[in-house]
Amino acid sequence: xxxxxxxxxxxxPERAVLVGIEQRGSSWPVDRSLDELERLADTAxxxxxxxxxxxxxxxxxxxxxxxxxxxxxxxxxxxxxxxVVIFDDDLSPSQQANLEKAVGEPVKIIDRTALxxxxxxxxxxxREGRLQVQLAQxxxxxxxxxxxxxxxxxEQTRGGIGSRFGQGESQLEVDRxxxxxxxxxxxRELAVVxxxxxxxxxxxIASPAFRVAxxxxxNAGKSSLLNRLTGSTVLAQDKLFATLDPTxxxxxLPGGRSMTITDTVGFIQKLPHGLVDAFKSTxxxxxxxxxxxxxxxxxxxxxxxxxxxxxxVLEEIGAGESRSxxxxxxxxxxDAETLLDLGRIYPDAVxxxxxxxxxxxDLVERxxxxxxxxxxxxxxxxxxxxxxxxxxxxxxxxxLEESFEETSxxxxxxxPPRIAxxxxxYYSS
Numbered sequence: 001x002x003x004x005x006x007x008x009x010x011x012x013p014e015r016a017v018l019v020g021i022e023q024r025g026s027s028w029p030v031d032r033s034l035d036e037l038e039r040l041a042d043t044a045x046x047x048x049x050x051x052x053x054x055x056x057x058x059x060x061x062x063x064x065x066x067x068x069x070x071x072x073x074x075x076x077x078x079x080x081x082x083x084v085v086i087f088d089d090d091l092s093p094s095q096q097a098n099l100e101k102a103v104g105e106p107v108k109i110i111d112r113t114a115l116x117x118x119x120x121x122x123x124x125x126x127r128e129g130r131l132q133v134q135l136a137q138x139x140x141x142x143x144x145x146x147x148x149x150x151x152x153x154x155e156q157t158r159g160g161i162g163s164r165f166g167q168g169e170s171q172l173e174v175d176r177x178x179x180x181x182x183x184x185x186x187x188r189e190l191a192v193v194x195x196x197x198x199x200x201x202x203x204x205i206a207s208p209a210f211r212v213a214x215x216x217x218x219n220a221g222k223s224s225l226l227n228r229l230t231g232s233t234v235l236a237q238d239k240l241f242a243t244l245d246p247t248x249x250x251x252x253l254p255g256g257r258s259m260t261i262t263d264t265v266g267f268i269q270k271l272p273h274g275l276v277d278a279f280k281s282t283x284x285x286x287x288x289x290x291x292x293x294x295x296x297x298x299x300x301x302x303x304x305x306x307x308x309x310x311x312x313v314l315e316e317i318g319a320g321e322s323r324s325x326x327x328x329x330x331x332x333x334x335d336a337e338t339l340l341d342l343g344r345i346y347p348d349a350v351x352x353x354x355x356x357x358x359x360x361x362d363l364v365e366r367x368x369x370x371x372x373x374x375x376x377x378x379x380x381x382x383x384x385x386x387x388x389x390x391x392x393x394x395x396x397x398x399x400l401e402e403s404f405e406e407t408s409x410x411x412x413x414x415x416p417p418r419i420a421x422x423x424x425x426y427y428s429s
Contacts, residue, residue, distance in 0.1 A: 021064070022054070040116065050082070142176065209395075217307075221295060226249060230261060286319050393411055
C-alpha cells in the first residue's frame with residue numbers, strides 16, 4: 001500500500017470565458033473569430049469554459065457589451081469559477097476598468113491584444129525578439145496605468161495633513177514616466193540591433209543567393225515547409241505563433257543556383273498594430289526578399305479570409321507590391337474535390353504537403369522559374385585575375401556560353417539584376 005498519494009505538479013490551466021460581438025460588415029463571423037480566440041487561449045495555457053456573444057451596431061462605450069451581457073458574464077464567472085474573461089476585440093482602458101469593477105477581483109479582464117502579447121512573450125527566444133515583445137507590451141501598458149495608488153488619492157478628499165501634496169496623481173505620473181523611460185531604453189537597444197541587422201541585410205543584398213521569405217497565417221505550416229525543403233529541424237508545432245524569430249537556411253536550386261529561405265513570424269486577423277510596428281525590423285526580411293511565398297493552410301475553412309489578413313499585414317510593412325507566390329500547404333488533409341476547387345479558384349498557386357512531400361518538386365520548379373524571370377542577360381569578359389567573379393556568375397545565374405580567351409574568360413549568362421549591375425565594368429563593348 002502506498003504511503004502517500006502522488007500530487008501533480010503540472011500547472012493548472014486558467015479557466016477562461018470568451019466574449020465577442022458581431023457587427024454589421026464584420027469580415028469574420030463572430031463564431032469563427034471566437035474559434036481562433038479559443039486556439040490563442042489554448043496556446044497561452046487557458047481552458048475555454050464558456051462563450052458569450054452579442055450583436056451590436058457598435059461597442060458600448062462604457063463596457064464594450066451591453067449591461068445585460070455584463071450581468072451574464074458575471075454570472076458565468078461565478079458559476080464556472082472562471083479566472084479570466086477574454087474579449088475578442090481591443091478594450092479601451094476605461095472599458096477594461098469598468099468591466100473589472102463589474103466582475104470583481106481576482107478575475108482578470110483582458111482583450112485579444114493582451115492575449116497575443118502574452119503568447120509572444122512566452123515564445124520569443126532571441127534578444128531582438130524579446131525586446132520587440134517588451135516594447136509592444138510597454139506601449140500597451142502605458143495608457144492602462146491606473147488605480148494602483150488610488151488609496152492615496154482618496155486621502156486627499158479628506159483634507160487636513162497630508163492632503164496638499166497630490167500623492168496619488170504624483171505617483172501615477174512617476175509610474176508613467178518610468179514606463180516611458182523604459183520604452184525609450186528598449187527603443188535604443190532595438191536601434192542597435194536593427195543597425196546590425198541592416199549591415200547583415202546589405203551583405204545579403206551583395207550575395208548571389210536568390211532570397212525567398214515565407215510569410216502567411218500563423219500555423220499554416222511555414223516552418224514545416226522550410227524543414228521539408230532544406231532538411232533543417234526548425235521547431236514546427238500545431239500551435240499558434242510557434243515561430244517568432246526569423247530563421248534563414250540555404251538551399252540550392254536545380255542547375256546550381258544558390259537560394260536562401262527565411263521563415264518569419266506568422267500573421268493573424270486583428271494582429272495588434274503595436275506588435276506589427278515593434279516587429280518591423282524582423283519583418284524587413286519579408287520586405288527585402290526577391291520572392292515571398294505566401295503559405296496558407298488548404299484545409300482551413302477560413303482560407304480566403306486568412307489570405308486577406310496576410311495581404312493587409314504585407315501592405316502595412318511595405319511589402320504589398322513585392323513579387324509573391326501563393327502556396328497552399330496541408331493538401332494531405334483535404335479531399336480530391338476540394339483540391340480541384342482550389343486549383344480552379346487559384347490557378348497560379350502551388351498546392352503542396354510539407355508533411356508528406358507531395359508536389360514539393362513542383363514548388364521548387366516554380367521558384368526556379370520565378371528566379372529566372374528576373375534575370376538579366378549579360379555578355380562579359382572577366383580577367384583571369386578576377387576568377388572569383390566567374391564563380392559568382394555560376395552560383396547566381398545560368399551560364400549560356402563560356403570560352404577562354406588570352407587574358408579573360410568570356411561568358412554569356414543570365415544573372416540576377418543586382419549581380420548584373422555589379423559586373424557592369426566587364427561588359428563587352
